[in-house]
Amino acid sequence: MKDIQSLPDHRRINIKKVGVKDISYPIKVLDKARHHQSSVATVNMYVNLPHHFKGTHMSRFVEILNRFHGSINLKSFHTILEEMKERLQAEDAHIEMEFPYFLKNDTGQGMVGINEYTCRMHGSLAQTDELTMNIKVPIYPPLTSQADNSLTSSLGRWGIADISFSFKHFIWIEDLIKMIEEVTLHDLDWSDAPCEEVGRALSVESITHAIGEKLAKNHDISRFTVTVKNLAVGFNTFATLEGP
Amino acid sequence: MKDIQSLPDHRRINIKKVGVKDISYPIKVLDKARHHQSSVATVNMYVNLPHHFKGTHMSRFVEILNRFHGSINLKSFHTILEEMKERLQAEDAHIEMEFPYFLKNDTGQGMVGINEYTCRMHGSLAQTDELTMNIKVPIYPPLTSQADNSLTSSLGRWGIADISFSFKHFIWIEDLIKMIEEVTLHDLDWSDAPCEEVGRALSVESITHAIGEKLAKNHDISRFTVTVKNLAVGFNTFATLEGP
Amino acid sequence: MKDIQSLPDHRRINIKKVGVKDISYPIKVLDKARHHQSSVATVNMYVNLPHHFKGTHMSRFVEILNRFHGSINLKSFHTILEEMKERLQAEDAHIEMEFPYFLKNDTGQGMVGINEYTCRMHGSLAQTDELTMNIKVPIYPPLTSQADNSLTSSLGRWGIADISFSFKHFIWIEDLIKMIEEVTLHDLDWSDAPCEEVGRALSVESITHAIGEKLAKNHDISRFTVTVKNLAVGFNTFATLEGP
Amino acid sequence: MKDIQSLPDHRRINIKKVGVKDISYPIKVLDKARHHQSSVATVNMYVNLPHHFKGTHMSRFVEILNRFHGSINLKSFHTILEEMKERLQAEDAHIEMEFPYFLKNDTGQGMVGINEYTCRMHGSLAQTDELTMNIKVPIYPPLTSQADNSLTSSLGRWGIADISFSFKHFIWIEDLIKMIEEVTLHDLDWSDAPCEEVGRALSVESITHAIGEKLAKNHDISRFTVTVKNLAVGFNTFATLEGP
Numbered sequence: 001m002k003d004i005q006s007l008p009d010h011r012r013i014n015i016k017k018v019g020v021k022d023i024s025y026p027i028k029v030l031d032k033a034r035h036h037q038s039s040v041a042t043v044n045m046y047v048n049l050p051h052h053f054k055g056t057h058m059s060r061f062v063e064i065l066n067r068f069h070g071s072i073n074l075k076s077f078h079t080i081l082e083e084m085k086e087r088l089q090a091e092d093a094h095i096e097m098e099f100p101y102f103l104k105n106d107t108g109q110g111m112v113g114i115n116e117y118t119c120r121m122h123g124s125l126a127q128t129d130e131l132t133m134n135i136k137v138p139i140y141p142p143l144t145s146q147a148d149n150s151l152t153s154s155l156g157r158w159g160i161a162d163i164s165f166s167f168k169h170f171i172w173i174e175d176l177i178k179m180i181e182e183v184t185l186h187d188l189d190w191s192d193a194p195c196e197e198v199g200r201a202l203s204v205e206s207i208t209h210a211i212g213e214k215l216a217k218n219h220d221i222s223r224f225t226v227t228v229k230n231l232a233v234g235f236n237t238f239a240t241l242e243g244p
Numbered sequence: 245m246k247d248i249q250s251l252p253d254h255r256r257i258n259i260k261k262v263g264v265k266d267i268s269y270p271i272k273v274l275d276k277a278r279h280h281q282s283s284v285a286t287v288n289m290y291v292n293l294p295h296h297f298k299g300t301h302m303s304r305f306v307e308i309l310n311r312f313h314g315s316i317n318l319k320s321f322h323t324i325l326e327e328m329k330e331r332l333q334a335e336d337a338h339i340e341m342e343f344p345y346f347l348k349n350d351t352g353q354g355m356v357g358i359n360e361y362t363c364r365m366h367g368s369l370a371q372t373d374e375l376t377m378n379i380k381v382p383i384y385p386p387l388t389s390q391a392d393n394s395l396t397s398s399l400g401r402w403g404i405a406d407i408s409f410s411f412k413h414f415i416w417i418e419d420l421i422k423m424i425e426e427v428t429l430h431d432l433d434w435s436d437a438p439c440e441e442v443g444r445a446l447s448v449e450s451i452t453h454a455i456g457e458k459l460a461k462n463h464d465i466s467r468f469t470v471t472v473k474n475l476a477v478g479f480n481t482f483a484t485l486e487g488p
Numbered sequence: 489m490k491d492i493q494s495l496p497d498h499r500r501i502n503i504k505k506v507g508v509k510d511i512s513y514p515i516k517v518l519d520k521a522r523h524h525q526s527s528v529a530t531v532n533m534y535v536n537l538p539h540h541f542k543g544t545h546m547s548r549f550v551e552i553l554n555r556f557h558g559s560i561n562l563k564s565f566h567t568i569l570e571e572m573k574e575r576l577q578a579e580d581a582h583i584e585m586e587f588p589y590f591l592k593n594d595t596g597q598g599m600v601g602i603n604e605y606t607c608r609m610h611g612s613l614a615q616t617d618e619l620t621m622n623i624k625v626p627i628y629p630p631l632t633s634q635a636d637n638s639l640t641s642s643l644g645r646w647g648i649a650d651i652s653f654s655f656k657h658f659i660w661i662e663d664l665i666k667m668i669e670e671v672t673l674h675d676l677d678w679s680d681a682p683c684e685e686v687g688r689a690l691s692v693e694s695i696t697h698a699i700g701e702k703l704a705k706n707h708d709i710s711r712f713t714v715t716v717k718n719l720a721v722g723f724n725t726f727a728t729l730e731g732p
Numbered sequence: 733m734k735d736i737q738s739l740p741d742h743r744r745i746n747i748k749k750v751g752v753k754d755i756s757y758p759i760k761v762l763d764k765a766r767h768h769q770s771s772v773a774t775v776n777m778y779v780n781l782p783h784h785f786k787g788t789h790m791s792r793f794v795e796i797l798n799r800f801h802g803s804i805n806l807k808s809f810h811t812i813l814e815e816m817k818e819r820l821q822a823e824d825a826h827i828e829m830e831f832p833y834f835l836k837n838d839t840g841q842g843m844v845g846i847n848e849y850t851c852r853m854h855g856s857l858a859q860t861d862e863l864t865m866n867i868k869v870p871i872y873p874p875l876t877s878q879a880d881n882s883l884t885s886s887l888g889r890w891g892i893a894d895i896s897f898s899f900k901h902f903i904w905i906e907d908l909i910k911m912i913e914e915v916t917l918h919d920l921d922w923s924d925a926p927c928e929e930v931g932r933a934l935s936v937e938s939i940t941h942a943i944g945e946k947l948a949k950n951h952d953i954s955r956f957t958v959t960v961k962n963l964a965v966g967f968n969t970f971a972t973l974e975g976p
Contacts (some may be wrong), residue, residue: 013944015937015976023967024604026526026590032888038526040588046970056937058969062601102514102529107479113478113550116512140477141439154438154476156385156402167705195385195399195439203397205788212745232315233384234349234357234396235755237790238778243745257700257731259693268848269722270770282758282770284832302725324497344772346758354661357794360756384723406889425907428660449503456501467730481546482534594964601966628965629888641935642964643927644873646888658752683873683927685885720886721872722837722845 019046019094020061027099032172041072045080049091056115057109060087065181072121073099074131074170081125090105101135117177135173138178139207139228141198155190159204159231161211164222171173179218183210204228204239212241231233263290263338264305264332271284271314271343276416285316285343289324291334304331314363316341318375318414325369336370345379345417363423378408381416383451384441385434399434403448403475405455409468424464448472448483451480456485501685503720505596507582508549515558515587518529520660529560529587535578548575560585560609562619570717571611580614589623589661605665622652623661627695627716629678629686643678647719649699654713660680667706692716692727700729734858750777750794751826759831760801764904773804773831777812779822793817804829806855806863806902813857832903833867849909866896867905869912871920871939872928887922891936891963895945895954911950915942936960936971942954944973 023043031037045061048193064083068076076174077095084093098120120134141155187210190198208228213226229238267287275281289305308327312320328337342364349357364378385399386446398401405424431454452472459468473482511531519525533549552571556564565583588610593601608622646723649668675698678686689723696716703712717726755775763769777793796815800808809827815827830852836873873887893912896924919942922930940960947956961970 012974013941013948014975015940015971017970018937019970021599021961021968021970024588024590025602028526037823038516040526040528045825062967067600095719100511112512115478116514116553120325138477154474154481155442156400158284158381158400177325185516190439193439194437196441198399198439205750208747209745216745229753230397231384231401233382234359235794237397238749238751238753239747240749241745241747257697257704257729259696259727261726261728262693263726265717265724265726266832267845268832269846272770282760284770284772292762306723310846344756346756357755358757358798401650409583450502453501460501469674469694473509481509482505482509483503484505485501485503567915571891603966626965629886629947641962641969643930644871644888644890679928681926682931683922683925686927718886719872719889721870722847725886 014051015049017046017048017094018056018058020043020058020169021046023065024064024092025065025070025191027072027097029099029101029173032071032174033068034051038104039099039101040131041070041097044094044096045084046094047084047088056088077121077123077131078125078129080121081129085125089195091203092121092124094124095121096122103174103177115223117173119173123191130166131188132166133163133173134162135176135180137155137161137163137177137184142185155195157200157231159236161207161222162227162229163211163215165215168222171218179214180211183207183214200231204230204237208241212243216243258262258295261290261292261338262300262302264302265290267306268307269309271312271316271341273343273345273417274317276418281346283345284341285314285341287330288338288340290338290427291328291332292336293334294333300332317323319320321365321367321375322369322373325367325373329369336368338366338368339413340364340366347418347421361417363417374410375408376408377415377417377420378406379420381407381421382406383428386429399439401475402446403473405451405465405472405479406473407455407459407468409459410466411464412466415464423458424455425470427458446474448474448481452483452485456487460487497688502539503537505536505582506544506546508534508546509534511550511553513553513558515585517587518561518588518725519662520662525561526531527589527712529558529585530580532584533572534582535572535576536580537576537578544576552603558654559643560690565611565619566613566617567608569611573613582610582612584608586670591662591665600699607661611643618650618654619662620654620663621659622650623664623668625651625665625672626648626674630673643683646690647724649695651699651703652714653703654710655708656710657708659706659708661685664726667702668699671702672697692725694700696727696729700731704731745779746783749778749826750788750790751776752790753778755797756968757797759800759804759829761831761833761905762805764906767835769834771831773802773829776828777816778826779820780824781820788820790895795964809853809863810857811857812859815862817899819856826854826856828852828854835906835909849905852907862898864896864898865871865903865905865908866894867894867908867912869893869909869916871916874917878926889963890934891961891968892941894945894961895943895947895956896958897947898954899952901952902952903950903952911946912943915939915946918947928930934962936969940971940973942976948975 007164021044025041025043027039027041028036029210038109042104043064043065064080064087068080069089080095082092084090098118100116101119102117105115117137124130138160139158142156163180188202208226211226223241225240227240228237231237265288269285271283271285271286272280273283287309289309293300308324308331312324324339325337328334342362345363347359349359362380366376368374382404383402385402397440405428407424428451432446452470455470459465469484469486471482471484473480509532513529515525515527515529516524530551534552541580547575551573552568554706556568568583569581572578575672583651585608589606589607591603593603606624610620627646629646649672676690696714701711701713713728713730715726715728716722753776757773757775759771759773760768765786775797777797781788792946794813796819800812800863812824812827815821830850832848833851835847837847850868856862870892871890893916895912916939920934940958943958947953957972957974959970959972961968
């Protein structure tokens with residue numbers, strides 16, 4: 001077996017990132033209504049090592065994560081990053097978490113259910129802290145409540161709004177979702193026109209714009225990216241904007 | 245290392261199936277319009293061995309497949325199964341293939357594209373041949389053509405029709421897709437009513453029934469199963485029927 | 489819009505199943521060590537309707553599910569099925585749940601982590617109750633603990649064992665996982681032979697057999713199916729057995 | 733229905749990208765051995781519009797793509813981008829394609845098969861052309877040929893090498909794959925040591941380094957990123973480097 005670890009370590013091809021990926025992990029997320037909600041996250045943790053390091057203790061990532069018993073909030077995120085930087089003697093530290101977030105569905109759609117939104121958090125710590133949130137909000141043409149129609153169905157799924165943002169002041173995940181759904185469910189009244197006309201009037205550009213306008217007015221949000229995707233026959237269309 | 249292969253081979257827990265799975269394989273499928281269309285299949289091949297066999301030559305499955313250079317039709321399917329049965333001394337032989345099938349989109353939706361349908365074939369050979377086809381046909385509320393509106397979008401995706409069938413006489417994949425789309429695109433005229441009314445009138449039960457009626461009238465089809473799924477907020481609804 | 493709901497309802501193409509699918513739902517599962525563990529399930533619920541029914545109240549499925557607040561155990565499963573049968577006036581009722589199940593990893597692999605196993609439960613109620621469990625247990629060649637080697641890695645993933653079973657007496661999920669891992673981690677000692685020899689000795693047939701022998705000895709299990717899959721270059725191999 | 737298209741168009745939240753996504757499309761790729769190989773790509777096409785544009789003709793993307801009948805090479809990529817820029821009056825144009833690429837497996841693993849590698853190309857045209865390739869090469873511990881052992885299995889999958897690169901002079905996909913596999917199959921001789929020792933010696937850092945060294949010596953490659961991922965129990969480890 002050739003000793004590939006003793007290969008000369010040329011400066012220009014130093015390892016940039018090293019870490020653990022795809023850890024499936026039960027978490028508890030802060031939740032405006034119920035204080036804590038249980039979910040299951042997929043976690044990545046990695047660091048940037050100084051040039052003189054050749055390897056790292058991969059087990060330490062998981063040890064640090066275990067110490068927090070899945071309790072995820074702004075404070076624990078910051079502490080995890082600080083411990084990663086210190087214990088792994090790293091220049092910077094990163095943690096990414098993706099998880100389903102649940103909200104009771106009370107949109108008057110005729111069925112009470114639990115809606116699922118995919119959330120992703122990316123925290124990093126170099127000289128300063130940074131936290132980016134990403135939320136995917138599915139877009140459905142809303143139907144009004146229909147008490148006793150046993151054959152009720154939905155109009156299907158129109159598409160998805162994919163929002164990334166950083167914030168100056170803390171924002172609840174449910175408040176951001178509500179902002180987006182005010183645009184997609186309420187500002188756009190799908191129901192009082194023939195289906196075909198609705199289809200003509202709505203476009204990924206117009207909905208992207210409407211969501212962008214809404215986010216630009218919120219002073220807690222510092223930067224954001226909005227992508228809206230529409231499911232169409234044979235391909236999907238999309239538009240992206242950045243703000244402010 | 246314990247010799248687990250010499251464990252006593254009790255009759256009641258004999259191996260039932262043995263084979264290869266998830267082979268990604270470039271294929272050529274018979275196509276009504278163009279004779280052959282290229283696609284990429286995921287292939288499973290397996291056999292049922294007589295009780296006195298303890299193992300098989302896994303490489304033979306792939307060797308047999310390679311001999312046909314990806315040319316897939318009723319005849320090659322049958323020959324592959326015969327070779328499997330013979331060369332592996334098997335009681336019965338199975339081959340499953342799943343692949344995207346492409347059709348030019350000329351539904352007058354304002355954009356010319358290529359539509360993709362997921363197809364699956366399951367052929368088996370014991371005493372007699374059997375072949376089951378499965379086709380997934382996405383359901384979209386159709387919009388009529390809109391020559392010069394640059395902001396055009398679709399109404400999204402309503403759901404999917406999932407059809408399994410055996411046949412007495414050969415049926416082209418495109419003919420079966422056309423049968424389904426005649427129901428979902430043409431028999432259901434989505435456009436001349438307010439969106440909300442359309443949503444109330446359509447249900448997985450009614451569309452399942454309409455497709456079932458259509459297939460029951462076709463004398464080339466011997467048995468079929470229809471499942472229609474509607475994408476809704478928080479969950480999907482579905483209905484299944486079998487015929488005839 | 490054609491009135492497809494008034495199509496004649498020929499007996500031979502009656503709806504067989506109707507229900508809701510792909511509900512993402514936070515659950516609490518009974519857990520030997522900690523009493524309850526939080527997870528997120530994907531839930532399907534459906535019924536078989538009598539012939540004179542033309543549609544059903546889809547919202548009732550979700551209402552019934554909501555009443556149990558995600559608390560999943562043998563008793564709640566049975567009660568959900570009874571309520572479905574009664575409130576939907578169904579001939580039989582089905583509920584399927586798939587969720588990740590977590591166990592602390594103390595296999596001495598050099599890193600303490602949390603292992604994830606995909607579980608699926610399928611409960612049905614016609615004249616009598618039935619419950620089938622399915623558990624997927626990944627198979628890794630084990631390495632012994634390595635306290636201070638910073639460059640530690642694993643030997644990768646060998647494959648997966650996929651076990652379905654019904655039981656006469658209740659079995660903890662962790663007890664079943666332990667049974668499987670005793671075979672894949674302990675009965676097979678991978679480490680004291682050259683890698684290549686290990687590769688030659690292990691086969692999907694031999695591991696399927698070893699797991700089958702183990703399950704056949706357990707008198708709480710009434711019926712079982714074992715499929716073992718090995719990840720290989722270009723394709724995977726697998727073997728399946730049924731018992732007892 | 734509110735007229736959301738007439739909302740004031742503040743400069744700071746202009747649409748950045750607009751286009752089509754997830755088009756499933758049959759393609760023909762240039763192939764060193766056989767001239768052309770058929771595959772199926774997932775295609776994204778998008779442009780950056782000047783500020784005074786409010787919408788675009790989504791159908792034009794697909795029209796342009798259709799003109800090339802799926803024939804994909806450096807020249808057609810460039811021509812597609814030029815047409816997109818011109819016909820959509822865009823500031824810059826992008827096309828992304830992901831597709832499985834097939835190579836006959838002649839690594840002496842005892843079974844002749846077809847290996848699949850996931851490839852992605854991202855071409856863009858602003859003032860100048862740019863093309864980035866990405867190839868995912870699975871890593872398996874190699875076993876030497878075993879003519880007549882019917883129970884042969886593999887040692888499983890160790891991990892994956894994920895390579896992105898731009899080039900100064902054209903490189904065949906198969907030549908790049910061969911470079912990577914020379915490191916993972918030949919430079920690392922897995923077989924003549926006990927399994928456990930192999931597991932200790934190999935690490936994502938060492939293999940990342942070995943691949944980086946190899947790519948740095950190739951003068952056709954201008955820039956590259958290497959990520960190597962190892963599948964481990966409960967989580968995966970990874971390392972990333974950039975060069976030159």
